[in-house]
Amino acid sequence: MFGPIVAILVMATAAHLLRLGGFWLMGRVPLTRRVRRMLDALLGAVVAAAIVPIVAKAGIPAVLAIATVVVIMAARRNEFLAVSGGIAAVVLARGAGL
Amino acid sequence: MNPLPGSIDAPRCSLAGLREGARLTLPLLPGVVVFASGFGTLAAQKGLSLAEAMLMSSIVFAGAAQLVVTEAWTQSFTVGALLAVALVTATVNMRYVLMAASLRPWFGQLPTWQGYGSMLLVVDANWIIAMRYRADGGADVGIFLGSSLMLWAFFVAGTAPGYLLGALVADPKRFGLDLLLPIFFAAMLVPMWRGARTALPWMVAGGSALLIAYLVPGWWFIVGGAIAGSLAAGLVDEQR
Numbered sequence: 313m314f315g316p317i318v319a320i321l322v323m324a325t326a327a328h329l330l331r332l333g334g335f336w337l338m339g340r341v342p343l344t345r346r347v348r349r350m351l352d353a354l355l356g357a358v359v360a361a362a363i364v365p366i367v368a369k370a371g372i373p374a375v376l377a378i379a380t381v382v383v384i385m386a387a388r389r390n391e392f393l394a395v396s397g398g399i400a401a402v403v404l405a406r407g408a409g410l
Numbered sequence: 411m412n413p414l415p416g417s418i419d420a421p422r423c424s425l426a427g428l429r430e431g432a433r434l435t436l437p438l439l440p441g442v443v444v445f446a447s448g449f450g451t452l453a454a455q456k457g458l459s460l461a462e463a464m465l466m467s468s469i470v471f472a473g474a475a476q477l478v479v480t481e482a483w484t485q486s487f488t489v490g491a492l493l494a495v496a497l498v499t500a501t502v503n504m505r506y507v508l509m510a511a512s513l514r515p516w517f518g519q520l521p522t523w524q525g526y527g528s529m530l531l532v533v534d535a536n537w538i539i540a541m542r543y544r545a546d547g548g549a550d551v552g553i554f555l556g557s558s559l560m561l562w563a564f565f566v567a568g569t570a571p572g573y574l575l576g577a578l579v580a581d582p583k584r585f586g587l588d589l590l591l592p593i594f595f596a597a598m599l600v601p602m603w604r605g606a607r608t609a610l611p612w613m614v615a616g617g618s619a620l621l622i623a624y625l626v627p628g629w630w631f632i633v634g635g636a637i638a639g640s641l642a643a644g645l646v647d648e649q650r
Contacts, residue, residue, distance in 0.1 A: 313486040316462050322492050326467040326499040327506070329573075334510030335517070343511060346644045350563065351508040353643030354636060356602045357615035359595040361635025362478060364616035365623035366592045374589055378550050378596045379536040385600035391441040394600075395448065398593035401574060402586030 373405035421519050427552020434539050434553070435560040442535070442643065445473050446565045447572025448594050452625075454576030455587055456483040467569040471562060472531060474598070475502040481631045483589050494628075501633045509537045516544055517551065533556035604626065610646060615639025 337343075367374040381398040384390065446467060454465035458480065479495055487495065493597055512528045517525040528551065540554040582588050602608065619635025626634075 313488060314492060315486065316458060316483075316526050317465070318496050319460060319487045319492060320466045320470065323466065323472075323499045324463075326496045327470050327472045327475060327503050327580075330500060330506040331510050331532050332526055333612065334507035335514055335529045337507065337591035338514035346497070348508060349646075350640045350644035351429060351505055351512055353608075353611040354504050354640045355502075356599060356608060357611050357623065357639025357643070358474065358478075358632060358636040359599045359602075360612040360615040360639060361619035362632045363592045363599070364597050364645050365620050365631050366633075368620060369623075370531070370592075371590060373586070374592060377586065377589055377593055381593055381596040382600055384595050389596050391444045394597045395444055395593055398589075398596065402589055402593075403584070406584065406586070409548045 372410045373402045376405050376410075377401040412516050419575065421516060421551050422549060424554045425552070425554065427550035428556035428559075430550075431484055431536075431539065431553040431556025431558075432560045433556075434543075435535065435557040438535050438645060439564050442561055442564045443568035445594065446568030447575070448590055450572025450574075451478050451579075451587060452477060453483075453569070453581070454573045455582050456480050457484060457485060460570065460573050460577075463573050464566060464569050464644075466503050468562070468566045470499070471508075471531070471565065472499070472503050473565070474534075474595075475499045477594060478502055478629070478632055482546070488533055494638055498629065498633060502637055505534075509534075511600050512541065513554075516540075516549070528554065528558075529558075531555070531562065533558075548644030555602040589621070602636060607646070610642040611639040614642035 341404040363378065367378055377398040381394045384394040385399045388394070421604065449467065450463055454460075455638075458466070470476055475488070475498070477499055482498075513529070513532070517528050520528070522571075531554075536554055536557040539557045541551075543553045552611050563642075576582075576587065579585050579587060586593075599612070615635045615638055616640035617635075619631040622634040623631040
């Protein structure tokens with residue numbers, strides 16, 4: 313068994329290997345347009361994959377929170393307002409017994 | 411390394427560049443601090459110490475991966491759990507491969523250790539700033555470094571207030587803190603919208619993740635869904 317510090321070091325190693333690896337790779341292996349497209353789409357896919365099951369499990373307060381965040385971000389592009397609005401939506405919805 | 415086609419100067423690093431990079435980063439700092447605080451709050455709720463949370467922010471320096479791994483944090487890790495941590499971190503950060511690769515023609519002209527050393531600082535924000543500047547014909551790597559140092563300092567420092575706030579909250583559910591991850595990710599997703607062609611990978615990712623979450627315990631739905639969404643993006647025709 314390993315402690316939290318080891319896990320943090322593992323994360324750092326994984327993240328930095330990708331940063332160094334991409335730099336190393338360029339010029340040795342051709343990055344095709346298809347591979348570029350896949351890597352481009354990956355972060356959005358991670359985010360979508362994380363949101364949907366968690367929201368489905370947490371129910372109506374989570375749906376209201378996500379909707380609030382998306383509306384505020386689309387209208388104002390302000391992370392602080394959006395996140396605060398999302399939290400407020402959860403608190404209000406749960407307070408109302410939803 | 412071959413320089414880029416066209417008449418772009420050899421790379422250099424100036425104090426003016428460092429300052430300009432820092433200046434270009436200013437508008438992003440409120441978002442960085444909010445994100446770092448969100449991670450800090452989650453870290454406090456999941457049982458990390460303040461020192462561990464700040465260590466993670468300073469040496470991993472990858473907000474989205476930190477949120478995902480921390481959501482599933484434990485106090486002792488088996489070898490299998492460590493492998494899972496590495497896999498999840500790699501999946502969430504796979505885009506760094508592309509970002510670092512695209513910086514090669516520019517930073518590859520620097521001495522090797524400087525080129526590779528710079529890559530350790532790559533995150534989304536400084537990459538976008540550097541690529542925009544490069545597209546305008548600039549060659550001063552100070553732009554990238556100035557932006558990086560600014561982002562790093564505010565990300566690490568921003569972890570602390572969120573942590574201290576999160577440690578005060580005894581009933582995380584009542585304050586919606588159990589939903590921090592999806593709330594932050596929803597805020598990240600909106601600026602990534604590039605019209606309908608972005609929707610398909612997201613829908614595939616979300617749909618597969620939902621299916622995997624029902625079939626497999628744990629947090630594998632994030633990795634599985636992400637790979638499915640990315641594959642979908644690769645399969646869609648260019649002209650779409």
